Amino acid sequence: MEFKEIAPVRLYESVIEQIMDLIKNNELKPGDKLPPERELAEKLSISRNSLREAFRVLESRGLIKSKPGGGRFIREIRENDHNNTENIILSLEKSSILELLEAREIFEVKIAEIAAQRATPEDIEIIEEALNKMNQKEELKDDKKTESDTEFHLAISGASHNFVFVNIMKLHLDLLKETREKTWQIPGRREKQYQEHRAIFRAIKEHNSKKAGEAILKHLRSIRKIVVEI
Amino acid sequence: MEFKEIAPVRLYESVIEQIMDLIKNNELKPGDKLPPERELAEKLSISRNSLREAFRVLESRGLIKSKPGGGRFIREIRENDHNNTENIILSLEKSSILELLEAREIFEVKIAEIAAQRATPEDIEIIEEALNKMNQKEELKDDKKTESDTEFHLAISGASHNFVFVNIMKLHLDLLKETREKTWQIPGRREKQYQEHRAIFRAIKEHNSKKAGEAILKHLRSIRKIVVEI
DNA sequence: TTGGGTTACTGGGTGACCCAATTAACTACT
DNA sequence: AGTAGTTAATTGGGTCACCCAGTAACCCAA
Numbered sequence: 324m325e326f327k328e329i330a331p332v333r334l335y336e337s338v339i340e341q342i343m344d345l346i347k348n349n350e351l352k353p354g355d356k357l358p359p360e361r362e363l364a365e366k367l368s369i370s371r372n373s374l375r376e377a378f379r380v381l382e383s384r385g386l387i388k389s390k391p392g393g394g395r396f397i398r399e400i401r402e403n404d405h406n407n408t409e410n411i412i413l414s415l416e417k418s419s420i421l422e423l424l425e426a427r428e429i430f431e432v433k434i435a436e437i438a439a440q441r442a443t444p445e446d447i448e449i450i451e452e453a454l455n456k457m458n459q460k461e462e463l464k465d466d467k468k469t470e471s472d473t474e475f476h477l478a479i480s481g482a483s484h485n486f487v488f489v490n491i492m493k494l495h496l497d498l499l500k501e502t503r504e505k506t507w508q509i510p511g512r513r514e515k516q517y518q519e520h521r522a523i524f525r526a527i528k529e530h531n532s533k534k535a536g537e538a539i540l541k542h543l544r545s546i547r548k549i550v551v552e553i
Numbered sequence: 554m555e556f557k558e559i560a561p562v563r564l565y566e567s568v569i570e571q572i573m574d575l576i577k578n579n580e581l582k583p584g585d586k587l588p589p590e591r592e593l594a595e596k597l598s599i600s601r602n603s604l605r606e607a608f609r610v611l612e613s614r615g616l617i618k619s620k621p622g623g624g625r626f627i628r629e630i631r632e633n634d635h636n637n638t639e640n641i642i643l644s645l646e647k648s649s650i651l652e653l654l655e656a657r658e659i660f661e662v663k664i665a666e667i668a669a670q671r672a673t674p675e676d677i678e679i680i681e682e683a684l685n686k687m688n689q690k691e692e693l694k695d696d697k698k699t700e701s702d703t704e705f706h707l708a709i710s711g712a713s714h715n716f717v718f719v720n721i722m723k724l725h726l727d728l729l730k731e732t733r734e735k736t737w738q739i740p741g742r743r744e745k746q747y748q749e750h751r752a753i754f755r756a757i758k759e760h761n762s763k764k765a766g767e768a769i770l771k772h773l774r775s776i777r778k779i780v781v782e783i
Numbered sequence: 784t785t786g787g788g789t790t791a792c793t794g795g796g797t798g799a800c801c802c803a804a805t806t807a808a809c810t811a812c813t
Numbered sequence: 814a815g816t817a818g819t820t821a822a823t824t825g826g827g828t829c830a831c832c833c834a835g836t837a838a839c840c841c842a843a
Binding site: 561563564599600601602603620621622623624 | 827
């Protein structure tokens with residue numbers, strides 16, 4: 324029996340979500356002026372204070388700027404901004420799927436090659452566990468399938484023994500999450516996926532760097548093919 | 554004559570700074586309970602609302618957790634936590650310099666190779682401009698030097714015509730900013746840097762993918778050497 | 784030992800209020 | 814006609830007093 328922790332949603336969080344969506348969909352562009360606090364608070368049926376809390380978070384992320392007496396504005400994304408890691412992530416979220424997939428092909432092949440060189444017996448065990456998990460239960464919901472897929476790919480980057488690789492991988496898997504979930508619609512996809520994963524695993528287990536790179540490239544190309552066709 | 558924009562410090566910002574310092578200096582460890590709102594607000598001589606704004610930001614960054622009725626706590630940082638992009642950034646910021654440099658060697662070599670293949674005459678022009686900018690003014694402050702270095706590397710990733718590469722590059726350059734600034738202390742570093750950049754530029758201009766990869770690898774290795782020695 | 788109350792405390796949230804800066808419309812002067 | 818000065822409405826910054834619901838610690842009875 325498994326229970327999840329109940330996490331109540333705060334008001335400010337919903338506000339952030341709404342505004343972030345508007346920014347992502349370009350309905351709010353840099354330079355745009357937001358409605359005044361009092362007006363927006365009333366529109367959202369929340370208090371000015373709660374709205375302010377949301378604005379503070381967005382402000383600290385460098386997404387908006389408050390001018391006392393003037394109003395609030397969507398910030399221009401500037402290179403020189405010190406707090407700009409947030410902006411970078413936002414830009415990444417706006418990237419096209421195909422660009423993301425191309426980047427992943429480049430990065431993950433290299434990561435797998437390094438993993439094949441450095442993987443310890445423990446690493447290999449962890450990868451194998453992740454590999455088998457996908458094939459254990461016959462009926463899994465799509466999001467659970469994606470989760471176990473994530474686990475496999477993270478296990479590989481973990482074997483590179485460089486946390487930057489792990490985090491870059493996390494970022495990519497996260498950004499491609501929706502896309503990856505869609506691929507399960509294809510009949511027989513799961514079995515094919517397992518075979519591809521298995522090939523990657525074998526290459527890493529053999530410490531065959533070249534083979535590992537090729538196997539994962541094949542895997543990623545097959546994913547791209549699906550995405551293009553969908 | 555240059556003027557900086559005057560940015561008034563908000564109350565919540567000072568609070569964040571104070572608490573962040575406490576966390577960095579380990580005076581607040583994961584699991585620790587913070588003083589109650591009302592008490593802390595009084596101690597800081599600010600209103601409860603302003604204090605709350607600070608807490609919201611820290612909360613959204615995943616540093617603290619609020620339990621209504623229970624109190625506020627410094628959060629345990631877990632690997633397996635929600636695949637939140639916030640956490641990924643935080644983890645990346647905590648990565649070691651050498652790990653970041655290794656990742657950059659892997660990624661940027663590939664990016665440069667692709668750039669060499671795809672660069673249009675316009676791209677090449679932009680890269681050349683960035684290259685020359687560094688050599689124009691004799692006396693530049695360290696942060697300005699780093700800036701023009703950033704521009705050069707971003708111009709290259711721009712020539713890859715994949716925005717994901719540009720953003721990954723931005724992320725790395727940002728995370729390595731401090732480190733890169735330190736390298737200017739080395740005598741003759743700037744001239745050497747220029748020569749290395751020049752070699753990279755030439756290879757890209759010739760559309761010589763392999764040469765471009767090698768040139769940039771050499772450049773990055775020379776940076777790593779400096780970092781190791783410092 | 785376990786479950787039900789009790790109570791003080793804590794975070795979540797609200798609404799009215801004051802201040803200072805901005806903005807724009809208006810006025811007076813040149 | 815153009816400019817400087819004034820004024821009033823609006824806006825964000827911040828405070829205060831207040832209410833609600835969940836928590837935690839304790840006591841008590843089954």
